[in-house]
Amino acid sequence: MRTFCKSRGFKALLCLAAFLVGLLGYAAATRSGLLAGAVLSPLQSALSSATTGVGDFLGGLFSSSSALSEENAALRKELARLRTSQAELDELRRQNALYKSFLGVKVVHPDYEFAAARVIATDPAEGSGHVTVNAGTQSGVAVGNAVVTPDGLVGIVCEVGLNYAKIRTLLDPSLTLRACDSRTRADGLTGGTVALAQRGYLQLTRLDRAGAVAAGDLVLTYGGRYPEGLLLGEIESLSLDSDGLTKTALVRPFVDVRTVSEVLIITHFEGVTE
Amino acid sequence: MTPATPLRERNPLRVAQAKTLRWCVYGALLLLAFFLQSAPRALTIGAAKPLLLLLLTVNIALFVGPVGGGVAGAGAGFLWDLFSARLPGFNGLILLIVGCACGFFARRRIRPLAAWLLAGAALLIQLLLDWGVHVWLSGKPDPVSALWWRYLPNGLYSLAVAPAVYFFIGAVARVLPRHDSAETYP
Numbered sequence: 280m281r282t283f284c285k286s287r288g289f290k291a292l293l294c295l296a297a298f299l300v301g302l303l304g305y306a307a308a309t310r311s312g313l314l315a316g317a318v319l320s321p322l323q324s325a326l327s328s329a330t331t332g333v334g335d336f337l338g339g340l341f342s343s344s345s346a347l348s349e350e351n352a353a354l355r356k357e358l359a360r361l362r363t364s365q366a367e368l369d370e371l372r373r374q375n376a377l378y379k380s381f382l383g384v385k386v387v388h389p390d391y392e393f394a395a396a397r398v399i400a401t402d403p404a405e406g407s408g409h410v411t412v413n414a415g416t417q418s419g420v421a422v423g424n425a426v427v428t429p430d431g432l433v434g435i436v437c438e439v440g441l442n443y444a445k446i447r448t449l450l451d452p453s454l455t456l457r458a459c460d461s462r463t464r465a466d467g468l469t470g471g472t473v474a475l476a477q478r479g480y481l482q483l484t485r486l487d488r489a490g491a492v493a494a495g496d497l498v499l500t501y502g503g504r505y506p507e508g509l510l511l512g513e514i515e516s517l518s519l520d521s522d523g524l525t526k527t528a529l530v531r532p533f534v535d536v537r538t539v540s541e542v543l544i545i546t547h548f549e550g551v552t553e
Numbered sequence: 554m555t556p557a558t559p560l561r562e563r564n565p566l567r568v569a570q571a572k573t574l575r576w577c578v579y580g581a582l583l584l585l586a587f588f589l590q591s592a593p594r595a596l597t598i599g600a601a602k603p604l605l606l607l608l609l610t611v612n613i614a615l616f617v618g619p620v621g622g623g624v625a626g627a628g629a630g631f632l633w634d635l636f637s638a639r640l641p642g643f644n645g646l647i648l649l650i651v652g653c654a655c656g657f658f659a660r661r662r663i664r665p666l667a668a669w670l671l672a673g674a675a676l677l678i679q680l681l682l683d684w685g686v687h688v689w690l691s692g693k694p695d696p697v698s699a700l701w702w703r704y705l706p707n708g709l710y711s712l713a714v715a716p717a718v719y720f721f722i723g724a725v726a727r728v729l730p731r732h733d734s735a736e737t738y739p
Contacts, residue, residue, distance in 0.1 A: 288620030295627045296649055303642035319635060327592045400591035400636035403602035403707050404683055409638040445638065452694045473698035477600060
């Protein structure tokens with residue numbers, strides 16, 4: 280050990296460790312993306328499209344046995360269809376449908392400016408609470424931008440690089456957004472627990488006890504830093520908090536963050552406040 | 554694990570070539586592991602994903618010694634941090650230490666069970682440090698659930714695939730040209 284501590288290799292490792300500590304400090308101060316991320320982002324993007332396809336295929340293999348037989352029959356039909364069609368054409372059709380639905384969002388909100396992006400990476404330690412997409416400052420994306428699909432809000436950009444951005448999703452329990460009930464306009468804060476996030480749910484907390492919020496109501500973003508009226512989800516149940524003054528709603532998000540692959544990032548909207 | 558028997562090359566050029574080739578292969582494997590670990594739905598069972606970069610660091614270190622292991626760990630951790638929710642350098646530092654520590658076993662005859670236990674210890678250290686810093690100390694809600702629902706499944710899944718990674722790296726090390734495998738300290 281003593282010999283090792285005196286070796287050139289050990290000194291090199293100490294230099295490497297000092298570099299990593301410096302990197303930690305720099306990143307903590309600036310919250311900006313690294314050039315290496317920009318270099319690897321296109322490669323990761325290409326690989327993620329391949330693994331998403333394989334993941335869909337394997338996901339089918341692990342479904343229940345009764346579903347498997349039905350799926351098997353369906354797959355045979357699908358295979359016959361695929362033999363007669365071109366894979367490239369299918370991809371174009373799919374993208375066409377997706378962009379049409381995105382266009383719907385644009386028609387409803389003409390003031391929104393979007394950057395289209397694809398999910399390229401996830402973080403094992405964060406589950407569905409954190410994803411990386413393949414659009415960054417080059418596409419006008421900035422920290423704090425809202426990320427949506429035609430179904431509703433996905434999350435908020437928390438870090439951005441040249442051609443990638445990291446997003447905290449609705450299923451991150453530490454992401455707190457001001458949201459309101461669409462019917463009564465009663466507002467609260469989004470949040471939740473890891474256990475709920477695993478099941479694909481979040482909570483709307485600090486709702487006024489006297490408010491008329493009910494199960495089945497829609498939950499929307501309140502406005503301010505983020506565009507107003509973005510769909511979050513639907514209230515499934517309500518419970519009185521232990522303080523007896525406020526209520527908490529269990530919300531099922533409209534977007535399944537765990538399977539989402541194509542998103543839009545709202546880079547600008549009218550009425551944005553810093 | 555039995556490191557490749559040192560076959561002393563007298564020609565320094567061939568030694569350098571062998572070293573370069575070895576690190577190119579290990580580098581490519583780390584890059585592949587990074588892509589697989591961060592790609593959405595790749596190798597996912599439920600919500601669990603194997604921490605391939607950590608397993609690769611441990612097993613590469615068993616063949617290349619503490620300095621090589623530390624360098625491989627720093628590289629693997631740096632890649633890991635690129636698309637994760639962690640600050641760049643966090644996993645780099647942890648894996649540097651893990652790789653360096655595992656590298657000290659490079660000159661010993663490490664059996665598969667011992668390598669598996671070593672991987673388990675490395676996983677425990679990484680997961681507990683990550684949880685401690687980013688969940689517990691950060692004051693995130695529901696720290697116990699995070700440990701139970703996120704960290705434990707990832708750890709168990711990684712532990713399950715650890716033997717496969719061990720035998721794979723062993724096979725790769727046997728195919729690569731041999732030279733003094735674990736570093737000597739000048």
